Amino acid sequence: MNSIIKLNNVSYSYNDNGLITPVLQDLDLIIDQGESVAILGQSGCGKSTLLNLIxxxxxxxxxxxxxNNIDITELNENKTTEIRSKNLGFVYQFHHLLKDFTALDNVAMPLLIQGYSKTESMQKSVEILDSIGLSQRIDHLPAQLSGGERQRVAIARALITNPICLLADEPTGNLDAKNAIDVLDLMIKLNHNKNSALVVVTHDEKIAKKMQRVLVMEGGKLNEC
Ligand SMILES: Nc1ncnc2c1ncn2[C@@H]1O[C@H](COP(=O)(O)OP(=O)(O)O)[C@@H](O)[C@H]1O
Ligand SMILES: [Mg+2]
Structure with a gap:
């Protein structure tokens, strides 16, 4: 299997003016192409810190x-940003959509930034919004969408560039149980179609059960469950 994300012996501490908070200690992680992984762990154990490092x-x-076999710790900021935007997609608990832009413009943004033409960016964005049942919402602003719809738009935006891995940090933490499962099923479906890996940080055991692998973070490390 081709591993697309690999962390070897990673340690990380926050340093705020000399106040050191150790978070990750000698952590190893391998994620293979197309696999789905849940990361569980108590609040404050370092899950978001881990996604920031990835x-x-x-x-x-x-x-x-x-x-993708490139050690990003060796790269400068511009090169790291390039590798990130080419290979990874992110979804957060709060959608982070641009509030003055429509659903369509929000989804098209990463493609425009990557240099795709406006016509092609819009066409691809209409297609993905259509595929997730939001064709009637493309001209809506985020404030005119429900919580579940906003999160679906955020997922479309994260996947529009065909990343090799989608990293989701408590993506359903702000949704009711029905919307949470719908949003998760959507991520699983889209990821499966694109053969990209899916990493979901969650507190929800029901969500974790839908993933192929479950990892628990404890003591700065990840353990297979
Ligand atoms: N900017 C920061 N400065 C100092 N400590 C931080 C900072 N961000 C997070 N922490 C601490 O690092 C630990 C891990 O945080 P985080 O990765 O956000 O945990 P999780 O996502 O698992 O809830 C927590 O104890 C938190 O207080
Ligand atoms: Mg967190």
Whole structure:
């Protein structure tokens, strides 16, 4: 199997003016192409910190973070941003959609940033919104959408560039039980269609059960469940 994300011996501490908070300690992780993984763990154990390291938003104190076999800890910020936007998609608990832009414009944004033409960006975005049942909502602003719809738009935006891995940090934490399952099923379906990997940080055992692998974070490390 081709591993698309690999963390070797990663340690990370926050340092706020000399106040050191150790979070991750000698952590290893391998994620293979197309697999789905849940990460469980108590609040404050370091799950969001881990996703930030995978995305290169922060750099570990030691260890390697390989995305598609490239160690991003060795790269400068511009190159890291390029690797991130080419390979990874992110979904958060709160949708982070741009409030003055329509659903369509929000979804098209990553493609425009990558240099696709306006026509092609819009066409691809209409297609993905259509495929997730939002063709009647493309001209709506985020404020004119329900919570579940906003999260579906955020997922479409994260997947529009065909990332090799979607990283979702408590993506359903803000939704009721029915919408949570719908949003999760949508992520699983789209990821499966695109053969991209899915990593979901969650507190919800029902969601974890839908993933192929469940990892628990404890003591700065991940353990297979
Ligand atoms: N910017 C920061 N400065 C200092 N400590 C932080 C910062 N961000 C998070 N932490 C601490 O790091 C630990 C892990 O945080 P986080 O990764 O957000 O946990 P989780 O996502 O599992 O709830 C927590 O104890 C938190 O208080
Ligand atoms: Mg968190």
């Amino acid at each position: 995305g290169g938003m922060s750099t570990p104190d030691k260890g390697e973070v390989l995305i």
